[in-house]
Amino acid sequence: MKLSTKLVMLAGVLALAACTNPDRFGADGANGGMGGTGMNGGMVPGSASDPTSVAYFQQSVGDRVLFLVDQSTLTAEGRATLDGQAAWLSQNGDYTAIIEGHADEQGTREYNLALGARRADAARAYLVSQGVPSGRLKTISYGKERPIEVCSNEACYAKNRRAVTVLAGGLTG
Amino acid sequence: MIWRILVCMMAVLAWTAPTVQAQQGPLRIEITEGVIEPLPFAVPAFVAENAASGQMGQQLAQLVAADLIGTGLFREVPASAFISGVSDFNAAIQYADWKAVNAQALITGAVAVTGDQMTVKFRLYDVFSGAELGSGLQFAGTTAGWRRMGHKVADAVYSRITGESGYFDSRVVFVSETGAKADRQKRLAVMDYDGANVQYLTGSESIVLAPRFSKSGDRVLYTSYETGFPRIFVLDVGSVQRRVLESQDGTMSFAPRFHPNGQTVVYSLSQGANTDIYTLDINTGQTTRLTSAPSIETAPSYSPDGSQIVFESDRSGAPQLYVMSASGGEPTRISFGEGRYGTPVWSPRGDLVAFTKQSKGRFHIGVMRLDGSEERLLTASFLDEGPTWAPNGRVIMFTRESQGESGRATLYSVDITGRNLRPVQTPEGASDPSWGPLQN
Numbered sequence: 001m002k003l004s005t006k007l008v009m010l011a012g013v014l015a016l017a018a019c020t021n022p023d024r025f026g027a028d029g030a031n032g033g034m035g036g037t038g039m040n041g042g043m044v045p046g047s048a049s050d051p052t053s054v055a056y057f058q059q060s061v062g063d064r065v066l067f068l069v070d071q072s073t074l075t076a077e078g079r080a081t082l083d084g085q086a087a088w089l090s091q092n093g094d095y096t097a098i099i100e101g102h103a104d105e106q107g108t109r110e111y112n113l114a115l116g117a118r119r120a121d122a123a124r125a126y127l128v129s130q131g132v133p134s135g136r137l138k139t140i141s142y143g144k145e146r147p148i149e150v151c152s153n154e155a156c157y158a159k160n161r162r163a164v165t166v167l168a169g170g171l172t173g
Numbered sequence: 174m175i176w177r178i179l180v181c182m183m184a185v186l187a188w189t190a191p192t193v194q195a196q197q198g199p200l201r202i203e204i205t206e207g208v209i210e211p212l213p214f215a216v217p218a219f220v221a222e223n224a225a226s227g228q229m230g231q232q233l234a235q236l237v238a239a240d241l242i243g244t245g246l247f248r249e250v251p252a253s254a255f256i257s258g259v260s261d262f263n264a265a266i267q268y269a270d271w272k273a274v275n276a277q278a279l280i281t282g283a284v285a286v287t288g289d290q291m292t293v294k295f296r297l298y299d300v301f302s303g304a305e306l307g308s309g310l311q312f313a314g315t316t317a318g319w320r321r322m323g324h325k326v327a328d329a330v331y332s333r334i335t336g337e338s339g340y341f342d343s344r345v346v347f348v349s350e351t352g353a354k355a356d357r358q359k360r361l362a363v364m365d366y367d368g369a370n371v372q373y374l375t376g377s378e379s380i381v382l383a384p385r386f387s388k389s390g391d392r393v394l395y396t397s398y399e400t401g402f403p404r405i406f407v408l409d410v411g412s413v414q415r416r417v418l419e420s421q422d423g424t425m426s427f428a429p430r431f432h433p434n435g436q437t438v439v440y441s442l443s444q445g446a447n448t449d450i451y452t453l454d455i456n457t458g459q460t461t462r463l464t465s466a467p468s469i470e471t472a473p474s475y476s477p478d479g480s481q482i483v484f485e486s487d488r489s490g491a492p493q494l495y496v497m498s499a500s501g502g503e504p505t506r507i508s509f510g511e512g513r514y515g516t517p518v519w520s521p522r523g524d525l526v527a528f529t530k531q532s533k534g535r536f537h538i539g540v541m542r543l544d545g546s547e548e549r550l551l552t553a554s555f556l557d558e559g560p561t562w563a564p565n566g567r568v569i570m571f572t573r574e575s576q577g578e579s580g581r582a583t584l585y586s587v588d589i590t591g592r593n594l595r596p597v598q599t600p601e602g603a604s605d606p607s608w609g610p611l612q613n
Binding site for chain 2: 106109110111115117138
């Protein structure tokens with residue numbers, strides 16, 4: 001198997017990984033990177049080495065920011081990540097994004113839905129303040145319904161308290 | 174002997190509750206006093222009045238016993254201790270034989286099955302007074318609905334001995350859960366209060382959350398991600414037809430509950446970072462905003478008369494409970510204890526609010542009066558939440574989730590005294606129960 005084939009497969013796996021949630025807005029659109037064909041120098045379009053790809057955005061720019069317990073205030077690290085996201089979105093103007101807010105399991109279902117909305121909106125508002133047109137951004141909260149880490153201690157909770165920028169559109173968008 | 178003949182068809186029927194007479198004798202449980210010693214009862218297998226009745230007499234007696242034992246207020250005298258049996262429903266009761274085994278209450282019954290129809294009769298005796306308690310009752314219905322007839326017998330017994338209305342012939346709508354913790358599949362289901370007769374109301378393609386019965390039990394409100402965003406839906410339990418109630422672009426709606434009038438829905442709407450409480454007229458779609466603080470306002474629940482709403486707000490910094498008029502206006506804070514309070518639910522009797530409390534890393538189900546006094550925590554665990562009231566306001570069901578990667582949601586019930594904590598058996602994981610009315 002040639003390296004390029006492997007990269008295409010990797011990109012496919014990553015794209016699919018971003019689309020496993022059936023409820024996720026723009027799940028089909030996020031596959032846009034898969035539509036690319038052919039070679040562009042040594043870079044495979046849609047792969048993590050393609051700076052215009054979803055995979056690059058997820059891995060190199062960073063698609064998520066984390067929050068402290070019960071907080072929706074952005075941390076310095078979170079703002080730095082969002083600065084990168086804003087720059088990337090301004091260079092890749094055919095992508096839209098939905099920002100998913102999440103909470104850890106320490107809280108009631110209803111309150112965590114509202115808290116996730118606060119977190120998603122904190123990320124959205126910051127991106128807009130950095131020049132991303134608000135029309136390209138939507139928000140949604142999953143509350144505590146979609147943890148990515150399943151242990152019941154702070155190591156997992158810290159990763160679950162997140163706002164994730166999920167891209168839609170792209171090469172075929 | 175006067176029989177009340179009642180037709181107990183599965184869907185609709187007129188059932189007039191038996192007149193509950195205040196009992197002066199020993200056969201009386203005052204629930205509010207807190208029962209330390211459960212009242213012993215005997216329920217011999219109901220007499221099979223024809224060959225077609227088969228094991229039905231045994232099954233009915235077991236169901237009645239399970240209902241009564243499950244309250245924590247009664248204990249069963251085992252059949253192995255019986256001195257005399259009941260082979261003729263109309264024969265005189267040998268009170269001395271039942272006194273000798275210390276059965277304070279005796280329940281006798283008879284069943285006759287004809288095709289897919291059956292009739293059930295029962296009588297309740299106060300053994301130590303040597304007298305029948307109330308009049309005999311007869312129910313008729315389908316054999317498929319035999320459990321409902323057993324529950325009705327148990328409701329009548331419970332009601333005559335406690336003076337409270339029963340809750341056994343009732344259903345619970347909930348979220349059935351399967352799959353790993355990071356990929357939970359959820360669908361709406363409805364079951365009898367004891368976990369029997371589970372029926373699924375939706376598929377698991379989309380996340381569904383927190384179903385809430387209407388007062389009459391005919392419809393369910395819930396939150397679904399079916400449209401891609403959290404939206405409140407209404408579902409007709411009979412036809413399983415559902416429709417989205419609210420779909421304003423750029424918002425999310427959740428935490429719906431019915432007004433007692435069945436026409437108005439109160440719910441939360443998130444717009445940007447802010448979540449407030451709104452109402453919606455289910456017929457016209459007209460919405461009204463009730464709160465407008467920049468804080469989170471959610472989990473609204475009406476008083477039984479529909480005039481007030483109890484809800485949760487973090488306007489003070491952490492979530493606390495507040496009461497306001499059903500038309501909005503300045504709310505009054507009612508919770509002042511240490512910790513975070515959420516998911517308030519007004520008792521059907523109007524006297525208490527049940528809530529979830531998070532304190533020192535533990536979760537509790539608790540109750541307090543509507544002025545915040547007499548707070549009482551009923552449970553404690555890693556994660557308890559989302560109380561719902563039995564129709565008689567004496568028992569609470571809630572979700573308990575275990576911790577870690579194998580964490581699983583289970584339904585539990587507990588008395589408002591904090592006694593008698595017990596799991597509700599469900600075929601899969603289960604969360605977000607909403608207890609419906611006593612059925613007709």
